[in-house]
Amino acid sequence: GENVEQHPSTLSVQEGDSAVIKCTYSDSASNYFPWYKQELGKRPQLIIDIRSNVGEKKDQRIAVTLNKTAKHFSLHITETQPEDSAVYFCAATAYASGGSYIPTFGRGTSLIVHP
Amino acid sequence: DAGVIQSPRHEVTEMGQEVTLRCKPISGHDYLFWYRQTMMRGLELLIYFNNNVPIDDSGMPEDRFSAKMPNASFSTLKIQPSEPRDSAVYFCASSTQGEETQYFGPGTRLLVL
Numbered sequence: 001g002e003n004v005e006q007h008p009s010t011l012s013v014q015e016g017d018s019a020v021i022k023c024t025y026s027d028s029a030s031n032y033f034p035w036y037k038q039e040l041g042k043r044p045q046l047i048i049d050i051r052s053n054v055g056e057k058k059d060q061r062i063a064v065t066l067n068k069t070a071k072h073f074s075l076h077i078t079e080t081q082p083e084d085s086a087v088y089f090c091a092a093t094a095y096a097s098g099g100s101y102i103p104t105f106g107r108g109t110s111l112i113v114h115p
Numbered sequence: 116d117a118g119v120i121q122s123p124r125h126e127v128t129e130m131g132q133e134v135t136l137r138c139k140p141i142s143g144h145d146y147l148f149w150y151r152q153t154m155m156r157g158l159e160l161l162i163y164f165n166n167n168v169p170i171d172d173s174g175m176p177e178d179r180f181s182a183k184m185p186n187a188s189f190s191t192l193k194i195q196p197s198e199p200r201d202s203a204v205y206f207c208a209s210s211t212q213g214e215e216t217q218y219f220g221p222g223t224r225l226l227v228l
Contacts, residue, residue, distance in 0.1 A: 046216055100163065100210065103160075105157060107157040108158075
C-alpha cells in the first residue's frame with residue numbers, strides 16, 4: 001500500500017517568515033495530492049491540491065510543488081501570519097478499485113507562527 | 116449546503132458501554148468515509164462506503180467496531196464494547212464520484228473512561 005512520510009513534525013517560525021513542509025510517497029499510481037489545514041479542535045479543511053500532470057500550483061501565499069520522479073511534494077507558505085498556525089496534513093491519493101480516490105495521509109506538521 | 120454533519124460532537128462513556136457515532140454526508144455525495152485520529156497514529160481510514168455499500172473495511176481495528184449505511188443520507192459507526200484505547204476523534208468525510216476531494220465533518224471527540 002501507499003506510505004506517506006511528512007516532515008517536519010513541528011515547525012516554529014516568526015511572523016513574516018516562510019514555512020516549508022515536505023512529503024514523500026511510495027506508490028507511483030498516486031496522482032492527486034491534497035493539503036489539509038486543521039486548526040485546533042476543528043475539522044481538516046482542504047487548502048490547496050495538485051495533480052500529477054502539474055509541477056507547481058500557487059494560490060496567494062501558499063504554493064505546492066510536485067516532483068513525480070522523486071515522489072515528493074511540498075507545501076510553501078510565504079509571509080506567514082499567526083492565523084496560519086495549525087496542523088497541516090499532506091496526502092497522496094490513488095484511484096481505488098472500488099471506484100473512489102483513497103488518500104493516504106501524512107502524520108501532520110504542527111506549524112506555529114510567533115507574532 | 117450544511118456540509119458533512121456528525122453527532123454527537125463529544126462523547127464521554129465508561130469502558131464496556133456501547134457507543135454510536137452518526138454521520139450525514141453532503142447531499143448528492145455517494146462516497147462516505149470513516150476516519151479515526153489519534154496523536155499516536157494520525158488519521159486512519161477505518162471503512163468507506165459507495166452508494167451505501169461497504170467497499171473496504173480493512174482499516175476497522177477489530178470486531179468491536181461496526182459501521183452501517185442504511186441510506187444515502189445516514190451512516191453509523193458503532194463500538195461495542197468500548198475500551199479506553201478507543202478514545203480518539205472520529206471523522207466522517209464524503210465525496211462524489213470522479214472527484215478526488217473529500218470533505219470532512221466536524222468530528223466526534225470520544226473519551227472512554
